[in-house]
Structures are given as structure tokens and as C-alpha cells.
Amino acid sequence: MKYSRTRMAIAIAGALALTSTLVACGDDKKDSAADANAAVTLNVVGLLPGAKPEAQKALADEVADFQKENPKITVKTKDYEWKATTFAADLAGGTLPTVFEIPFTDAKTLIANGQIADMQSSLSTLSYAGNFNKNLLQYGQGPDGHTYAIPAKSVYAIGLHYNRDLFTSAGLDPNKPPTTWDEVRSAAKAIATKNPGVAGFAQMAKDATGGWQLTVDTYARGGRLEDGKKATLTNDATKASLQFLKDMRWTDNSMGANFDYDWTGINQAFAAGKVGMYTSGQDVYTSLVQTNNINPKQYGLTMIPLTGSDAGVLGGGTMAAVAKTATANEKAAAVKWIDYHYLRKYTNQDAAKKNAEIQVASKQPVGTPELPIFSQQQYQTYQDWIKSYVNVPLDQMTSFTTKVFDAKLVNEPAIATQDVYKSLDTVVQAVLTDKNADIDKLLTDANAKAQRAIDSAG
Template identity: 60%
Template sequence: MKSTRRAIALTLVGALTATALAACSSSGSGDGDGESADGKTTLKVVSLLPGSEPEAIDAFNEQVKQFEDANPDIDVVPEEYEWKATTFAAQLAGGTLPDVFEIPFTDAKTLVENKQIADLDTQFRTLPYADKFNPAIIEAGTGPDGHVYAIPAKNVYGVGLHYNRALFESAGLDPDSPPTTWDQVREYAKKIADANPGVAGYAQMTQNNTGGWQLTVNTYSRGGRVQEVGDDGKATESLDNDGTKEALEFLQALRWEDNSMGSNFLLDWGTMNEAFAAGQVGMYTSGSDVYTSMVQSNGLDPATYGLTALPLDGDDAGVLTGGTLAAMPAKATDDKKAAAVKWIDFFYLNKLVDQDAAVKDAQTLVASDQPVGTPVLPMFSKEQYLENQEWIKDYINVPLNQMTGYTDTMFDLPLVGEPSQKTQEVYALMDPVVQAVLTDQNADIDKLLADANKQAQALLDQG
């Protein structure tokens, strides 16, 4: 789940386990706690999702080599990593995370308040583009003292509707004319399910907090909000709003009236991507950036992929937006911090603002048949983003002509950030609500939402 603490709607468009992957590093491994045997700073970093394709690993290995060649005093040790709300806290407390790990925008404020991540402000300020970030994005990783604790890293996205072009064709639908309303999504989902027994015409994430995340997406798209924050900073839950009710009634109809949602109702971000890439899902909602992950980790056939804008219904309808921050454990040493910011600059950010770095990164990825050009939202500004795309235009290999329903509108999306307080805890309360609607034909939506809202408000009242 990847999102901002505040409503980024304001200006975004103006913006293998350690063992299995140890061989990714071109240098000998050290003790992992500070210096390696040859005196280098050892830096464990997030690499790829578990089970990534060999070509993706090859591309990452090459990037590690390039970094170590340029920074011979740093020994990079890559580790597989997938952020999950249900396991992250235990990993952080247990000290099993890499030195540089990734978190969603929603989590940084709480981690700062709990003194669980390192203050990276001094090192961050050495970056030549430190003052050029979209203010709403850099704010997500900034503490109450004004210091930067988590650095925007990648994947600033708006949620879109992902669809399988081959399944569209099998159902007699035009893959170049994806649905633009929720009524059309329902219609298309039934046609896909009827034409492909066992396939979900439309699927919904439901567990590991992704059920709450995507129910919030569905709520925003219908003009509702799940949390309101007053001028005094006090938050009030509103899970029982009309938008959320309509979203659940929509799922209820697809499941019990149309039988168009398949049979697996325990999906999260990773398993949804896997099912979609395998041709078992016709449509689902998620961040605009997941194409890259599905190619790297799920063997997605690009020819089958389509992306379009999220249907919007209502005067205050919006598109949930979010992103990823890079952070470090609170006890990180200054040497580790300095090494980490060099890696964050090299791997995540410099390629966005420097032409030579952008071209080198694109060349490295293309050499291993990895995606270049997946649509995301600007980290800095629209102008900077478009300039970057011009630098790498000769290397873009994603099927942008199959994503125009999204890319034609991406700079005009009415963006809304995720709920700002107790985000993951509230999402966890919403998961069983979605599951109940999809597994119990007689589920009482009003009661489910009233109960969840009461529990969520109690969480907020705890402070």
C-alpha cells in the first residue's frame, strides 16, 4: 500500500532472501553490521520481490556493479523484500530488515513519532535536487522537527483500472475501448466471466490490509471519504458514508447476482498481480505502476495488458494516490546513512533529473528486457517528468499504446491522498468487511460498516 499522509491532490501533477541474493553483489560479503572484512561500508539494500524473473535479477546485479564501481568504499548486499502491513512491524522490531528498506507514504509519520527510523536530513540535504521535490511528496517523510526521515524513492502513482486485453477479446469486447463507468465495469466483468468459466471478470483485494486500501479507492471514486480531519487535527471516521456503501453494494452485485468475481476471495497485492498475469482476472484496481512488478515477478505477457483511468462517479469523486519512501532503522550509523543516501540517489532518484543517468539506467534495463517507461506520477514536476521521458524515449519498451486510457488523463486526475491517521490499522478493520460481502450472500453492509466505524473511531480516540 503505497500513499501519502496528506491529500496529494494539491500539486502532484506540478510534481531471494539475503542468502539467495548475496551473489548479486559484486564485492565479497561482510558482516552486514558496519564494515566488511576489507574495510568497506557494508550496506544491505532492498532488491526485488521474492521470486523475480532471472532477467530482472540480472539487471539489478548490473546496477549494483555500476554503483560499486563508482563507490569502491561501499559493499552493497541486496536482499529480497516485499512490504506487507501484517509483517513489517515485526521485521523492523526484530532487526531483520535491510539497512535501506521501502515503506508506503502512509507509514512514515508514525515511524518517526515512534523513533523507529533514522533521521536522514543531513545526508538528504547533500543531494543537489533536495529542494526540488514536490512539497506534498517530501512532506510524507518529514518529521514534526522539519527533518527528512524517509526519502521519496519511487512509484508515485494514481490508482487505475488494469485489464486483460485477451480476456476482453474472448468476451467480444474491444480492448481499445475499456470501460469508463462502474456500470460498464460490471457489464464487462459478467461478459468476461461468462465467456471464460473459472475466470474472475473483476476481482478485489481483500487481505493484508489491501482490502481496506482498495475499498478506500472504490469509496473515493464514488465521491466518499473514509476519514475526515478537522482544523484542529482531530480525525473522525466515516466508513459508513454513501460512497463506501455503494462500493460494497457493487461488489455484492457482481459476486451474488452476476457470479463474475471468480472463487478466490483472499487476494492481496502480490497474489492479485500473480492471478492477473496468469490470465485468471479480467479487471482490477491498483497503482498505475504495477506493470513493472508483473513483468519482473509474474512473467506477464505485455500483449495482454491494458491500463485505463479509474471510473469516477459523483461531484467529489477522486483517485487515490500514493508512493514509496526509502528509510533506515533508527540505529543506523552516520557512515551507513551516507552510503545509503548515495545508493538512494543512484538507484532511485538521479535518473529522474540527470540525462546521462537516465539513459544509462534505461540502457541497463533494456539490455535485460526489463520495463522502461511504466506510467507514474511526477516526483518533482510535470515538466521534469516530460523531460525525463524525452531523454529515454528511444528505450521505452512498455506498451504505452495499450495504456492511453490512463496516460491521456494522468495529469488531470483529481488526486486524493490516503486517510492520514491510523491508516493501516483502519485498513485492517476494513478487510473483513470486504471479505464478508464476498463470502456471505446475506451480509448486512450497514451493520458491517457501523461496527467497523465504531472500532476505527476508538483507534483514533486512543491517539
């Protein structure tokens, strides 16, 4: 499978041109005091809770290889899942590892609040520090131009994930997934009718994921939830998205009986064959294998339907950050780990092959679709390096991978992101649980809550 080299007019927060750019490297005197010979114990984020033993073994092998290369650093991993509802308390309580993961949208707030470490001098030690996509790196940079959070993984675009077996059982062609929202609705009804107890389509609805996925639906219909510092939750695209969910829930009865899914829960249900379709980042296949034991043969990925002149696909990603309390030695060790664990495979052929070999030996996914952290050309080179190791069903994802680079990729709401999402959770829940839910009133109330959060964020 090849990504197009020429059609990368993708935007994050306006315009995301995936080209290599130079990164200005400042001078952080605190980092310069790091002792390269000091012994360091580094606590880092590991896998999601419940990851299979094979995935844990692959991570343990990677840690062991890292420690051979860096005998002065002892790495301890902690299983962890970022959640909007618990992250702030974990950070304030000091229970996070020294190296942890955050969404792109949260980095600026953490920098402004002085809650994560300045990593500029440590980052500048990497040979490829000047090759990051500038438009991605800027999400982790402060007003001083220093880098505090580093693009690490899961630069994603939302896709429509579907169960090929359930499509077949409903008389649908799994090689021709839906391309319009009307076709999604029709397929959901067919799946639910032929498979009692199965949701033809399911939607996340709690812990800020309801608002996240309603934003996905809104963007796909050409709407936006913010205009500068103004909340715009009452836009026509959001109303249409909610009406779509309401019609599937109450007219078609095609959304099953669980309306309280979060990211983890909907992944579990999908892998267990209880959900026919749902929307989430295109990279979720790796988690479905590592944590949910999905059967690769049943998995399919396609583009979400786009309608309207300003329709776009919601995009985002994960950054690696370091605790504010980290010592200079811990920060130096952290960058070495971030390099080894997340990034080196994209810039070094030997590292790419070694990582792939470890994953294959532990029966872990290699080749799950990603979006580039550096340039598209560099990512294509990386794909060529690992081509012989790829073990994911890419031929069941081509209706996504051959189209995503022609789509407009739009960043998440820029201000008070998680609060905006939380204000919409209750709207999604109400529409799915109350047949008489008043969409206009629900959105008016949510818009007021979102505006207060935006105003408070400054």
C-alpha cells in the same frame, strides 16, 4: 506518449501542486561525523520475492556499477515485499535491511516513534535536494523540519488493469475499456460467461489490501473514510461500493471463486489470465513483468470510473527510509545508494540513459507510467531522455495516461491508515463470501474499530 504539461491540478491530502520548491536543510551533527574514506557494507531492499532471473541480473549490474563509482561501499540486496501485517514485527525484530521502503502513509508514525534515522544532513549533499516536490517530501519530514524518509519511487494513482485477450474473447473491444461502473459490471459478466473459471473482476481482500481497495472504490464515488479525527466508514459511497461488489458476486457470478487475494496473489492471477479486471497502482506493470511474466500484448490500463462531484483517484507512493541504528557512515552511504538507485535518473541525462540501457539489456520494463517526484516539467525531460529505450506497451495505456492529470488525486486516510484498512478487510471478505451479509451492520462495526485506532493514534 506525452503527459500534459498544463493540466496538473492533482491533489494529495488536499492539494498536490507538482512544482519545484526549495527544501530547508538543517544541520545534523551526527551525520557530519561520517568518514568519506571509510569502508561500508550497506544492506538494502532489492526486488520482490520471486523476481525473474533477468530482473535479478539487472539489479546485480546496477549494484556493480554503483560499487565502481563508490569503491568503499559494498551493497548487499535482500528480496523483500512490504506488508502491513508483517512490517512492524520486521522493524522491531531488526530483520529489515539498513535501507528499506515504506508507504507515504507510514512515515509520520515511524518518525514520531523514533524508529527511522534522521537523514537531513546526508540528503543535503545531493545537488537536487532543493528540487523535490515539497508536498511529497513533507510526508517524510518530522516536526523539526528534518527529512527522515525520502520520496523514492512508485508515486502512483490507482488505475483499472484489464486483460485485452479476455475482453476480445468476450466480444468486447479492448481499445474501448469501461468508463463507468455499470460498464465494468457488464464487462465482468461477459468475461466470466465466455470464460468459465475466470473472474471477470476481482478484488483484493486481505492483509489490509481489502480496505485499501475499498477506499479506492469509495473515493471514486465521492466518499471519504475520515473527516479529521472522525471515522466515516458508514458513508453512502462505501455502501454503494460494497453493494456493487455484492451484486457482481451473488447476482452476476462474475467474480470467480477466490475471495482471498492480497496484492501478490491478485497480480499472479491476473498475469495468468484468471482475472479480467482489477484495480491497483498504475505502476504495477513493472512487477507483473519482473515477477509474473505477463504477456505485454494482453495488458491494458485505463482510468477507474469516477462519479460524483467530489470523486477522486486514490494516490500514494513509496519512500526510502534508513534504520534508526545506522551509523553516520551507513547513512552517508545510504543516501548515495538512494540517489543512484532511485532518483538520479530523473535529474541526470547520462544516469537516465545508463539505467535504461541496463534494464533493456536484461529485458526489463522501461517507461512504465509514473507520477513525478520532482516537477512535471522535470519528469517530461526524463521521458525525453529515455524515449528511445521505452519497451512497454504505452499505446495500451493511453486511456489512463491521457486522463489521469485531469483527475483529483486524493491521499490515503491520514490517521491510523493501516488499521482503518484492516477494519474493512473483514467487511469486504464478508460481502464476497456471505450472500446475506448486512452491509450496514458490517460498516457500523468496522467504523467503531477504525475510530478506536484513530483515537489511539492521537
